[in-house]
Amino acid sequence: MIKNGTTDGNSTPARPRPLSPNIQIYRPQLTSVLSIANRITGVILSLGAVGLVIWLGAAADGPRTYGVVQSAIRSWAGQVVLFGCTFAFFLHLCGGIRHLVWDTVHGFELRSIYISGWTVVGSSAALTVAAWVTSLFVARWPQ
16 A cells, blocks of 8 residues: 555555445434435325326216225225325425425524424324324214
């Protein structure tokens, strides 16, 4: 070795080092997990919008097509997908509100970042449960 860990005198190291941190080396932090989750929920919401268009199209097509789509939605798997889309909606919404607060240049202290991150997770879960409890209550409301 001549200098800087090189073997031939130029600036090229004997073993190339990674140019950026490898995701396999570092433990995921709450901020990185929520950032990735925000992107994933955006995709889920886009797919949910397609599902909404299919449901509306089925309603416009007639009772037979609507019944087929409704039976898929009312199935166990359909309910799980709806619950997931509801959670994705609220996680994306709460994450967006968090970013709006950050746009005001507030909440950048490490403690505040973790508090707001866990608030996003907790409020998303609470809003999802509240929405589903409300919808189940309204669905059973006497006509």
